[in-house]
Amino acid sequence: MKIVVLVKPVPDTFGDRVLSLETGLADRAASETVLDEITERALETVIRHAEASGDVEVVAMTMAPAESQSTLRKALAMGAAAAVHIADERLAGADLVRTAQVLAAALRRAGADLVVTGNGSTDGSGGVMPSMLAELLELPAATRLETIEITADAVRGTRETDGGTQAVTAPLPAIVSITERMPDPRFPALKGIMGAKKKPLEVLSLDDLAGELEGIGAPLEETEEPRSIMLAAAQRPPREAGEIITDDGTAAERIAAFLADRRLA
Amino acid sequence: MTQPILTLLLAAPAAEGAEPRLADGAAEVLGAAALVGAPVALVVGPESALPALAETAASLGATEVLTASVDTAQLGAPVADALAAAIAEVAPEAVLMPHSIEGADAAGRVAVRLRAPLSVDAVAVERDEEGVLAKHSVYGGAYDVSSAASAGPLIATLRLGSVDHRAEAVAPAVRALEVASTGRPAAVAESFEPAAQASERPDLRSAKKIVSGGRGLGSKEQFALVEQLADALGAAVGASRAAVDAGYVDQSLQVGQTGTSVAPELYLAVGISGAIQHRAGMQTAKTIIAIDKDANAPIFEIADLGVVGDLFTIVPQLVAALEARKG
Ligand SMILES: Cc1cc2nc3c(=O)[nH]c(=O)nc-3n(C[C@H](O)[C@H](O)[C@H](O)COP(=O)(O)OP(=O)(O)OC[C@H]3O[C@@H](n4cnc5c(N)ncnc54)[C@H](O)[C@@H]3O)c2cc1C
Numbered sequence: 179m180k181i182v183v184l185v186k187p188v189p190d191t192f193g194d195r196v197l198s199l200e201t202g203l204a205d206r207a208a209s210e211t212v213l214d215e216i217t218e219r220a221l222e223t224v225i226r227h228a229e230a231s232g233d234v235e236v237v238a239m240t241m242a243p244a245e246s247q248s249t250l251r252k253a254l255a256m257g258a259a260a261a262v263h264i265a266d267e268r269l270a271g272a273d274l275v276r277t278a279q280v281l282a283a284a285l286r287r288a289g290a291d292l293v294v295t296g297n298g299s300t301d302g303s304g305g306v307m308p309s310m311l312a313e314l315l316e317l318p319a320a321t322r323l324e325t326i327e328i329t330a331d332a333v334r335g336t337r338e339t340d341g342g343t344q345a346v347t348a349p350l351p352a353i354v355s356i357t358e359r360m361p362d363p364r365f366p367a368l369k370g371i372m373g374a375k376k377k378p379l380e381v382l383s384l385d386d387l388a389g390e391l392e393g394i395g396a397p398l399e400e401t402e403e404p405r406s407i408m409l410a411a412a413q414r415p416p417r418e419a420g421e422i423i424t425d426d427g428t429a430a431e432r433i434a435a436f437l438a439d440r441r442l443a
Numbered sequence: 444m445t446q447p448i449l450t451l452l453l454a455a456p457a458a459e460g461a462e463p464r465l466a467d468g469a470a471e472v473l474g475a476a477a478l479v480g481a482p483v484a485l486v487v488g489p490e491s492a493l494p495a496l497a498e499t500a501a502s503l504g505a506t507e508v509l510t511a512s513v514d515t516a517q518l519g520a521p522v523a524d525a526l527a528a529a530i531a532e533v534a535p536e537a538v539l540m541p542h543s544i545e546g547a548d549a550a551g552r553v554a555v556r557l558r559a560p561l562s563v564d565a566v567a568v569e570r571d572e573e574g575v576l577a578k579h580s581v582y583g584g585a586y587d588v589s590s591a592a593s594a595g596p597l598i599a600t601l602r603l604g605s606v607d608h609r610a611e612a613v614a615p616a617v618r619a620l621e622v623a624s625t626g627r628p629a630a631v632a633e634s635f636e637p638a639a640q641a642s643e644r645p646d647l648r649s650a651k652k653i654v655s656g657g658r659g660l661g662s663k664e665q666f667a668l669v670e671q672l673a674d675a676l677g678a679a680v681g682a683s684r685a686a687v688d689a690g691y692v693d694q695s696l697q698v699g700q701t702g703t704s705v706a707p708e709l710y711l712a713v714g715i716s717g718a719i720q721h722r723a724g725m726q727t728a729k730t731i732i733a734i735d736k737d738a739n740a741p742i743f744e745i746a747d748l749g750v751v752g753d754l755f756t757i758v759p760q761l762v763a764a765l766e767a768r769k770g
Pocket residue numbers: 191215216300656657658659660682683684685686697698699700701702703713714715716717718719720721724734735736737740752753754755
């Protein structure tokens with residue numbers, strides 16, 4: 179079985195992330211680029227499954243600028259057998275629909291029994307990629323799984339939805355997204371880091387995907403036209419610290435008075 | 444403002460035999476739609492529930508209601524089929540839905556199908572001379588960004604709890620929508636377990652006041668202190684990821700980067716250090732109060748009132764003081 183995990187390099191949430199006020203795009207030079215943690219969890223989940231069941235090939239795939247390649251090496255060091263990096267300058271600022279088309283084309287090329295993604299990216303968009311890919315690839319999608327069980331012909335799991343817990347299942351091939359409830363990602367061991375250097379890392383340009391893009395009805399030329407436009411971006415003024423007091427036995431009263439003053443209690 | 448704005452209102456999953464209600468966010472998306480045009484609703488659910496759900500939609504301000512009956516056990520594709528049919532029928536200027544699991548799934552599918560511009564997790568919609576635009580709060584509230592469609596319709600999901608405006612109730616004008624199924628493969632919902640007990644407390648996403656607890660609470664039992672303080676204030680309960688990971692509360696109460704983003708009048712953080720990813724989900728609150736024993740906790744950098752001290756001493760005293768003031 180071949181499982182493709184979609185991993186995504188994002189600005190590190192531990193740093194100050196900067197948005198260019200001119201383009202509305204991430205200023206990538208301003209912060210360190212790391213694999214989005216949720217996609218590391220997706221990879222961890224799949225690697226554990228591969229370790230337990232054998233006979234599973236784990237491929238990490240991303241569409242990201244060429245500079246972020248080291249993050250794919252990390253995916254290989256964690257245990258993916260191969261990596262696919264779609265990098266093309268024409269994709270800078272690609273909107274969600276174009277991103278989905280390109281990833282779908284690459285997934286078609288790779289041919290996967292199961293595609294696993296995170297439930298949402300920390301760099302701004304919000305968990306629509308899996309269903310967009312499912313639509314383009316004509317696959318069933320089981321999104322936001324908190325538990326997951328992969329068998330030879332199906333994937334099942336549970337998710338929290340409006341008012342309760344839903345058990346869902348899909349026959350393979352399928353696409354799923356997982357949430358933070360999945361296990362913490364491992365730190366690559368030295369052996370993994372050394373081994374990663376020998377593993378295949380394929381870099382694809384849009385031209386390499388021309389045939390597949392045609393196949394899903396989204397030809398190469400479509401890259402040019404953005405569908406949504408950013409009108410304005412403004413930075414909020416940072417918040418300032420207010421009054422800091424140390425409890426001397428009266429702090430509770432102080433808080434109660436503060437709340438009453440502001441009509442919050 | 445007569446431009447139709449289509450909203451997607453879904454039946455919430457229901458236990459066997461129970462009548463479904465409209466999923467959370469229905470009133471909000473209709474309220475948002477009313478701000479920029481004429482709110483039209485597509486109500487999607489099991490056949491038997493549609494009349495009641497359509498009536499609710501009208502009571503929430505939908506001037507026109509289209510209904511589509513779907514097998515709710517089939518996830519994703521059938522809702523997208525209905526939404527695509529409604530867009531063809533209504534020719535809306537924008538399409539709004541809650542940023543819930545099902546809302547986001549439908550938005551994603553329809554956006555690729557129609558190659559339409561997609562704005563995800565918007566916190567507001569507005570109209571300017573050019574048309575409808577979506578507003579976003581990016582990088583944990585550090586930036587405000589607005590976006591619009593270069594060629595319509597704009598498809599947007601709205602963050603739950605972000606829109607206060609409510610549309611006025613109207614008399615129901617309901618008709619059934621003809622939907623051609625694409626037969627796309629769908630995942631299947633096998634069963635549904637309703638959450639144990641819907642809490643009496645306000646919903647975290649839309650609450651005006653929130654009391655949040657972190658790892659400093661030390662145990663699930665002691666987390667009850669946060670609940671007592673929340674109840675004394677009539678507030679919702681929130682938590683840090685560390686508190687969720689430690690099992691003190693359910694993940695649905697997590698505030699932050701990868702939890703819920705909130706912007707209440709009052710955010711009271713108890714035993715939360717204020718890691719950047721936590722602040723990303725709450726720093727746009729109007730008033731922030733923090734209680735933490737570590738004077739260097741980063742939460743104090745953004746607190747309007749910061750109290751350095753032991754929460755186990757302060758919180759019970761605060762609950763008593765609040766009760767005393769109520770008289
Ligand atoms: C990609 C990513 C996403 C994340 N998303 C989120 C998110 O959505 N939400 C989130 O919250 N975190 C998130 N985190 C985790 C975040 O980095 C922190 O680990 C987490 O917020 C810490 O929670 P905490 O403040 O409860 O715990 P700690 O940092 O351990 O803080 C506990 C605090 O309690 C105080 N304390 C202890 N005992 C007492 C006492 N008796 N009285 C008073 N104070 C006391 C301590 O001084 C300390 O400041 C994310 C991390 C990553 C990498």
